[in-house]
Amino acid sequence: MDTLTIIKVGGKIVEEPETLSQLLSDFSKIQGLKILVHGGGRAATKLAEKLGVETQMVNGKRITNKEMLDVVTMVYGGLVNKNIVAQLQSRGINALGLTGADMGSICSHKRPIKDIDYGFVGDVERVKGKQISALLELGILPVFAPLTFDTQGNILNTNADTVAGEIAKEMAKFYNVTLVFCFEKKGVLADVNDENSVITQIDTNTFKDLKGQGIIQDGMIPKLENAFDAIQSGVKQVIITKADAIGKAEGTVIVG
Amino acid sequence: MDTLTIIKVGGKIVEEPETLSQLLSDFSKIQGLKILVHGGGRAATKLAEKLGVETQMVNGKRITNKEMLDVVTMVYGGLVNKNIVAQLQSRGINALGLTGADMGSICSHKRPIKDIDYGFVGDVERVKGKQISALLELGILPVFAPLTFDTQGNILNTNADTVAGEIAKEMAKFYNVTLVFCFEKKGVLADVNDENSVITQIDTNTFKDLKGQGIIQDGMIPKLENAFDAIQSGVKQVIITKADAIGKAEGTVIVG
Numbered sequence: 001m002d003t004l005t006i007i008k009v010g011g012k013i014v015e016e017p018e019t020l021s022q023l024l025s026d027f028s029k030i031q032g033l034k035i036l037v038h039g040g041g042r043a044a045t046k047l048a049e050k051l052g053v054e055t056q057m058v059n060g061k062r063i064t065n066k067e068m069l070d071v072v073t074m075v076y077g078g079l080v081n082k083n084i085v086a087q088l089q090s091r092g093i094n095a096l097g098l099t100g101a102d103m104g105s106i107c108s109h110k111r112p113i114k115d116i117d118y119g120f121v122g123d124v125e126r127v128k129g130k131q132i133s134a135l136l137e138l139g140i141l142p143v144f145a146p147l148t149f150d151t152q153g154n155i156l157n158t159n160a161d162t163v164a165g166e167i168a169k170e171m172a173k174f175y176n177v178t179l180v181f182c183f184e185k186k187g188v189l190a191d192v193n194d195e196n197s198v199i200t201q202i203d204t205n206t207f208k209d210l211k212g213q214g215i216i217q218d219g220m221i222p223k224l225e226n227a228f229d230a231i232q233s234g235v236k237q238v239i240i241t242k243a244d245a246i247g248k249a250e251g252t253v254i255v256g
Numbered sequence: 257m258d259t260l261t262i263i264k265v266g267g268k269i270v271e272e273p274e275t276l277s278q279l280l281s282d283f284s285k286i287q288g289l290k291i292l293v294h295g296g297g298r299a300a301t302k303l304a305e306k307l308g309v310e311t312q313m314v315n316g317k318r319i320t321n322k323e324m325l326d327v328v329t330m331v332y333g334g335l336v337n338k339n340i341v342a343q344l345q346s347r348g349i350n351a352l353g354l355t356g357a358d359m360g361s362i363c364s365h366k367r368p369i370k371d372i373d374y375g376f377v378g379d380v381e382r383v384k385g386k387q388i389s390a391l392l393e394l395g396i397l398p399v400f401a402p403l404t405f406d407t408q409g410n411i412l413n414t415n416a417d418t419v420a421g422e423i424a425k426e427m428a429k430f431y432n433v434t435l436v437f438c439f440e441k442k443g444v445l446a447d448v449n450d451e452n453s454v455i456t457q458i459d460t461n462t463f464k465d466l467k468g469q470g471i472i473q474d475g476m477i478p479k480l481e482n483a484f485d486a487i488q489s490g491v492k493q494v495i496i497t498k499a500d501a502i503g504k505a506e507g508t509v510i511v512g
Contacts (some may be wrong), residue, residue, distance in 0.1 A: 066408060074303075074330035074331065077333070077338045078331070078337075078338075079329050079334065081334075082334075084353075087409045089357055089360045090407060095359075096358045097353075097358050099338050099341075101342040101345055101353075102351070103396060104345045104350065134394050138390050140359060153342050153346035154342060155339065155342050158442050252492075
């Protein structure tokens with residue numbers, strides 16, 4: 001099996017010319033096949049503000065009404081995605097920007113209303129791995145915006161971490177997949193106040209221990225649960241690291 | 257050679273759900289390989305207004321400063337393009353949205369300043385036909401937004417008619433290309449006041465005659481000159497018709 005590296009970067013890194021430029025340099029050094037998944041939340045919030053569309057967040061998740069859906073479609077699918085693609089192309093990387101609607105690559109359904117109505121938010125149903133694989137075989141580097149579609153003609157907003165995770169799980173059928181989550185810290189820290197206390201490797205047993213000892217807590221728990229979910233679905237390794245460390249042997253490696 | 261139909265539709269048709277739905281029905285009936293090129297000027301003007309970005313037009317052409325470039329990147333590349341793609345997918349058509357930056361498919365250079373500085377407007381240099389052909393061979397229907405890129409990392413705004421024409425000329429190396437320009441009238445009219453006076457066929461000789469007689473005049477002259485330019489570059493036929501007549505034997509056919 002060929003090696004495939006899937007990298008998820010937040011909006012901030014790709015929205016600013018300097019950090020984007022650094023990311024592309026690091027990115028181009030990674031050997032083998034690659035997929036990039038990006039966010040864009042800050043730029044979406046900024047545009048929404050200018051348009052007088054109120055940004056509502058519940059538990060860190062964006063409530064997506066029709067106006068906000070148009071905003072994220074414009075910002076994620078247009079502004080952020082196309083600027084990344086143009087920048088990658090100028091570095092000689094044959095990038096192609098995609099949403100889940102393109103080639104029907106990521107089908108989802110509108111999240112059912114329980115306590116909260118998230119609006120036009122999609123829970124992923126299916127990733128079309130063969131179509132994505134066909135692009136990779138043409139020498140294309142897919143760049144995914146965090147948008148999916150419901151097969152009924154509607155775009156849906158989907159968390160970028162989830163998009164990256166779902167793509168990784170599907171592509172694990174075809175490739176040796178490494179999934180890299182870029183993060184504001186250097187990795188999972190043994191001491192949240194010490195940037196240099198990165199735990200270099202975590203497996204299911206050490207995860208249980210570290211959780212038990214209270215070393216891993218709060219928002220890091222769901223992040224790692226997602227990582228183990230990917231591992232259990234065949235992804236070879238998941239790396240949590242800082243954007244400026246991708247491609248280097250840094251950060252926390254999550255293994256099965 | 258396989259048959260390839262390239263259809264250019266204005267923004268209005270694809271921006272409104274009813275006309276878009278009709279277009280898709282008609283579009284799906286066309287046999288053989290297809291490419292769609294869309295505009296989106298009205299939606300761009302509307303968003304620019306909301307954002308307080310002034311729309312400046314000179315001779316019907318949009319002046320594109322940095323703020324307007326972001327607006328058209330969001331509207332053409334995001335909102336309009338992704339909604340068309342999602343709608344096509346819901347009809348079982350395997351659409352993929354593209355700008356010229358994607359796969360480096362349409363390279364351009366920033367228009368040199370002569371009398372007027374059009375800003376971030378691109379004059380097309382090169383269409384990568386082989387890359388587009390590779391997508392068609394995968395059963396993908398490319399949907400192009402009227403955006404190109406300068407190979408230096410910048411998106412540029414490019415007229416949708418020009419994008420369609422340049423794609424048609426390049427693809428004529430690989431396919432029997434029919435280029436269809438959707439238009440507000442049923443075709444080229446012998447009498448501008450009579451919707452039913454469509455001239456069914458025009459070749460270079462009849463074009464000269466009709467121009468000499470003043471039957472073809474004003475804005476129709478550059479439209480037809482573009483059409484003949486495509487024909488002279490190997491495009492088999494160019495059709496000027498109303499959006500609701502695509503796929504039917506209606507409108508004006510321009511032949512060599």
